[in-house]
Amino acid sequence: xxxxxxxxxxxxxxxxxxxxxxxxxxxxxxxxxxxxxxxxxxxxxxxxxxxxxxxxxxxxxxxxxxxxxxxxxxxxxxxxxxxxxxxxxxxxxxxxxxxxxxxxxxxxxxxxxxxxxxxxxxxxxxxxxxxxxxxxxxxxxxxxxxxxxxxxxxxxxxxxxxxxxxxxxxxxxxxxxxxxxxxxxxxxxxxxxxxxxxxxxxxxxxxxxxxxxxxxxxxxxxxxxxxxxxxxxxxxxxxxxxxxxxxxxxxxxxxxxxxxxxxxxxxxxxxxxxxxxxxxxxxxxxxxxxxxxxxxxxxxxxxxxxxxx
Amino acid sequence: xxxxxxxxxxxxxxxxxxxxxxxxxxxxxxxxxxxxxxxxxxxxxxxxxxxxxxxxxxxxxxxxxxxxxxxxxxxxxxxxxxxxxxxxxxxxxxxxxxxxxxxxxxxxxxxxxxxxxxxxxxxxxxxxxxxxxxxxxxxxxxxxxxxxxxxxxxxxxxxxxxxxxxxxxxxxxxxxxxxxxxxxxxxxxxxxxxxxxxxxxxxxxxxxxxxxxxxxxxxxxxxxxxxxxxxxxxxxxxxxxxxxxxxxxxxxxxxxxxxxxxxxxxxxxxxxxxxxxxxxxxxxxxxxxxxxx
Numbered sequence: 001x002x003x004x005x006x007x008x009x010x011x012x013x014x015x016x017x018x019x020x021x022x023x024x025x026x027x028x029x030x031x032x033x034x035x036x037x038x039x040x041x042x043x044x045x046x047x048x049x050x051x052x053x054x055x056x057x058x059x060x061x062x063x064x065x066x067x068x069x070x071x072x073x074x075x076x077x078x079x080x081x082x083x084x085x086x087x088x089x090x091x092x093x094x095x096x097x098x099x100x101x102x103x104x105x106x107x108x109x110x111x112x113x114x115x116x117x118x119x120x121x122x123x124x125x126x127x128x129x130x131x132x133x134x135x136x137x138x139x140x141x142x143x144x145x146x147x148x149x150x151x152x153x154x155x156x157x158x159x160x161x162x163x164x165x166x167x168x169x170x171x172x173x174x175x176x177x178x179x180x181x182x183x184x185x186x187x188x189x190x191x192x193x194x195x196x197x198x199x200x201x202x203x204x205x206x207x208x209x210x211x212x213x214x215x216x217x218x219x220x221x222x223x224x225x226x227x228x229x230x231x232x233x234x235x236x237x238x239x240x241x242x243x244x245x246x247x248x249x250x251x252x253x254x255x256x257x258x259x260x261x262x263x264x265x266x267x268x269x270x271x272x273x274x275x276x277x278x279x280x281x282x283x284x285x286x287x288x289x290x291x292x293x294x295x296x297x298x299x300x301x302x303x304x305x306x307x308x309x
Numbered sequence: 310x311x312x313x314x315x316x317x318x319x320x321x322x323x324x325x326x327x328x329x330x331x332x333x334x335x336x337x338x339x340x341x342x343x344x345x346x347x348x349x350x351x352x353x354x355x356x357x358x359x360x361x362x363x364x365x366x367x368x369x370x371x372x373x374x375x376x377x378x379x380x381x382x383x384x385x386x387x388x389x390x391x392x393x394x395x396x397x398x399x400x401x402x403x404x405x406x407x408x409x410x411x412x413x414x415x416x417x418x419x420x421x422x423x424x425x426x427x428x429x430x431x432x433x434x435x436x437x438x439x440x441x442x443x444x445x446x447x448x449x450x451x452x453x454x455x456x457x458x459x460x461x462x463x464x465x466x467x468x469x470x471x472x473x474x475x476x477x478x479x480x481x482x483x484x485x486x487x488x489x490x491x492x493x494x495x496x497x498x499x500x501x502x503x504x505x506x507x508x509x510x511x512x513x514x515x516x517x518x519x520x521x522x523x524x525x526x527x528x529x530x531x532x533x534x535x536x537x538x539x540x541x542x543x544x545x546x547x548x549x550x551x552x553x554x555x556x557x558x559x560x561x562x563x564x565x566x567x568x569x570x571x572x573x574x575x576x577x578x579x580x581x582x583x584x585x586x587x588x589x590x591x592x593x594x595x596x597x598x599x600x601x602x
Contacts, residue, residue: 125339236425
C-alpha cells in the first residue's frame with residue numbers, strides 16, 4: 001500500500017522525537033550528574049553536558065558500595081530465580097496439561113490465584129515465614145497432635161526450624177512462588193497436537209521422555225522469553241532483599257545498595273550531597289537489565305505479552 | 310480438550326509437588342497468617358494472640374493517616390495511569406506507522422521497563438532536587454520556591470512523574486502489539502474507501518484497541534498500588550508530612566519500623582481485597598465484554 005503523506009510524516013517524527021526526549025531527559029541528566037565533580041554537581045545552574053569524571057566517579061561508587069560481591073550475589077539470585085521459575089513452570093504445566101486426573105481444575109485454580117497477590121501486598125507475613133520456613137508444618141503438626149504423639153512415643157520434642165534470612169534460598173524461593181510462567185507454558189502445551197502425544201506413546205516414550213525429548217526442544221522460544229522477563233524481575237527486586245538481608249556485606253543485592261546512596265541528612269550528615277556518586281551507582285545498577293532487554297528485545301516483548309505478569 | 314493423555318501416576322504427583330509445596334509455604338500460609346493477625350492482637354508480655362474481632366480494622370479505618378495514605382494512593386494510581394497510558398498510546402500509534410527509524414524508536418521507548426524502581430526514584434530525586442538538579446534553575450529565579458522536602462504537592466507530583474515514566478514502556482509494548490495485530494485487509498479496505506491515515510487512526514485503530522485499553526487500565530492501576538515502594542522509598546521516603554505515604558509503603562513502615570503486625574496485617578488485607586477486586590473486574594468484565602473478534 002503506497003500513500004504519500006509528507007506532512008503527516010513530519011508530524012509523526014516530531015511527536016516521536018518529543019516523546020523520546022521526555023523519556024531520555026531524566027536518564028541523560030543522571031548520566032551527566034555521574035560525570036561531574038562534587039563541586040560541579042552541586043553548583044546551582046546544573047551542567048547539561050557531561051564532564052570528564054565519569055570513570056573516577058564509577059570507580060569510587062563501586063568501591064564505597066562494594067559492588068563486586070553484590071554483583072555476584074545479584075547474579076546468583078537472578079540466575080536462581082530464572083532457573084527455578086522455568087523448571088517449575090515447565091513441569092507444573094506439563095503435569096496439568098498432559099495428565100488426566102481428578103482435581104486437575106482445583107490445582108489449576110490454586111496455582112492461578114497466586115497471580116492475584118504480588119509479594120509486596122503480603123510482605124509482612126511472608127517475612128515471618130522466611131524467618132522459619134518450616135513454621136507452617138510445625139503449626140499443622142502441633143494442631144493435629146502429631147507433635148504430641150511423636151513426643152509421647154519417642155520423647156523427642158518436635159521443633160522444626162529453617163531460617164531463610166540472610167541466605168540465597170531466602171532471596172530466591174519467595175520470588176519463585178507465583179504462577180508467572182506456568183500459564184505461558186500451559187498455553188504453549190495446549191497447542192501441541194494430540195497426534196504428537198500419540199506418536200510418542202506409540203514409540204514407547206513415557207511421560208518424562210516425551211517432556212525431555214519432544215516438548216523442551218519445542219519450547220526454546222518460551223524459555224528465552226521467560227528467562228528475559230524473570231532476569232529483569234529478579235535483578236530489580238528491592239523490597240524483599242531489603243528485608244531478608246541484614247548481612248549486606250555477604251548477601252546484599254545491588255539495587256538495595258541504592259537506598260544507602262540517597263544523599264540526605266542520614267548519609268551525608270549535613271555535608272554536601274554526593275550526587276555524583278549516587279548517579280554513578282544508579283547507572284551501574286541499571287545497566288545489566290537494560291542490556292538484556294535491548295539485546296533480547298524480541299524474546300522480551302513476547303514474554304511480556306504472554307506471561308500476564 | 311486433549312484426547313491423548315498419559316495415565317496419572319506418581320510421576321505427575323512428583324511433578325506437581327514442588328510448585329504446590331512452594332506456593333503453600335510462601336503464598337497460602339502467609340496469606341492465612343495475615344488474616345489471623347488482622348483479627349487478633351499480640352499480647353504485650355507474650356502469651357500469644359487474643360481474638361479481637363474487627364478491632365484492628367476499626368483502628369485502621371479510624372486513623373486519619375490511613376485515609377491520607379489511601380487518598381494519595383488513589384491520586385497516584387489514577388495520575389500515573391492516565392499519564393503513562395496516554396503517552397504510551399500516542400507513541401504506539403505513531404511508531405506503528407513504521408516510518409524510517411521505526412526500530413530505533415521502538416527500542417528507545419521500551420528500555421525504561423528494565424530500570425529498577427529505586428533507580429528511577431533516585432534518578433528523579435536528582436532531577437527534582439532543589440539544590441543540584443534541573444529544578445535548581447527555578448530556585449535561582451525565585452529562591453526556595455521548589456523544594457520536595459517541604460511542599461507536599463511537589464513531592465506527590467514528583468512520584469507521579471517518576472511512576473508514569475516507569476510505566477510507559479509496559480503499556481507501549483501492549484498497544485504496539487495490539488496495533489500490529491490489526492489485519493492488513495482492514496487497513497487496506499479503509500484506505501480504498503478513502504480514509505487517510507489520521508481518519509484511520511480515529512475510526513479504525515482506536516476502536517480496535519479498546520480491549521487492550523481496558524486491560525492496561527486495570528493492570529496499571531494494580532501495578533501502581535503494588536509496585537510503588539521502590540520509587541517512594543528513594544524519592545521521598547514517604548514525606549514530607551506523610552504526603553507520599555502510599556499504602557504499600559505504610560504497610561512496610563507500620564509493620565517493620567513500628568512493629569505493629571496486627572495493624573499492618575489489617576492494612577494488608579484491605580489492600581489484598583482491593584487488588585483482588587481489580588483482578589476480578591479484569592477477568593469477569595473486561596476480558597469478556599470488550600471484544601471485537
